[in-house]
Amino acid sequence: YYKWFNNGMQKFNKWDSKLAKLIKISFLKFNKIYGYKILTLIINKIYNLSLKAHMLYRYMKYLNLKSVQRIKKFKYKLSSGPFRYENLLSQNFRTTELNQKLGTNITYLLTNKKTYYLSIVKDFHNNQILDYQISNNLGTNFVLKNIINAWIKAGKPKTWILQSDQEFHYTNQNYQRLCNYLGIKISMSKRGNPYDIDHTESWFRTMKSEFLNQISRKKRTTKWIISNLPYEIFKSKICSKN
Structure with missing residues (x-):
């Protein structure tokens, strides 16, 4: 206490002005959307550092850097098909490998003129988005293409358990046949239980908060979506587990 008092009662011990500047620049570069945990991962990856999250938290608090709040998601309903499958995961998302x-x-994805639909396939082991597809309608083709492309990029494995909800795209015969052909085990969430698919829903929430909702809908064009969405997908690789 006396050492702190004699040093002028500094609010921050071992203050590094260069690090503070780097943190502030990185925070502003990503439009104030990241909290201290994600920002720690990004700074460590980009600048090859080994910063601790609690250290970044102290710097951000002292610098008064606060991330933006997420906007609540819009809910929409789709009619469901005839096929149902067991919930094989039961919220056990732990894995030992890819x-x-x-x-x-x-x-x-709302733009200034149209509504588009985004389908993703995400590996729970490293949280990477293996593939994504965008469609201007809610047909099933873009979902099937998404799964095929992800399966090929993953090396055509026979070990997949693929979790989804019970909407039409995953309860129809074409989806069933494709998964059987590729050797994919189908797992479906229980009705009315969002936690069963939270692994994918959480990525959507983050993507919309950090990307889509950063500009108003009036300024969102189809070209802007198509040009910038790949970078959001790439960020899932940066923030994935080592």
Whole structure:
């Protein structure tokens, strides 16, 4: 206490002005959207550092850097098909390697003129988006193409358990036949239980908060979506597990 008092009662011990500047620049570079945990991962990856999350938290608090709040997602309903499958995961998303447990899901992308739909396949082991597809309608073709492309990029494994909800895209005969042909085990969430698909829903929430909702809908064009969405997909690789 006396050492701190004699040093002028500094609010921050071992203050590094260069590090503070780097943190502030990185925070502003990503439009104030990242909290201290994700920002720590990004700074360590980009600048090859070994910063601790609690250290970044202290710097951000002292610099008064606060991330933006996420906007609540819009909910939409789709009629469901006839096929149902057991929930093989039951919220157990733990894995020991790639290509064990994955998730697929769909969300909307609002532009100034149209509504598009985004389908993803995500590996739960490293949280990477293996493939994504965009469609201007809610047909099933873009979902099937998404799964095929992800399966090929993953090396055509026979070990997948693919988790989805019970919407039409995953309860129809074409989806069933494709998964059987590729050797994919189908797992479906229980009705009314969002936690069963939270692994994919959480990525959608983050993507919309950090990317889509950064500009108003009036300024969102189809070209802007198509040009910038790949970078958001690439960020999933940066923030994935080592």
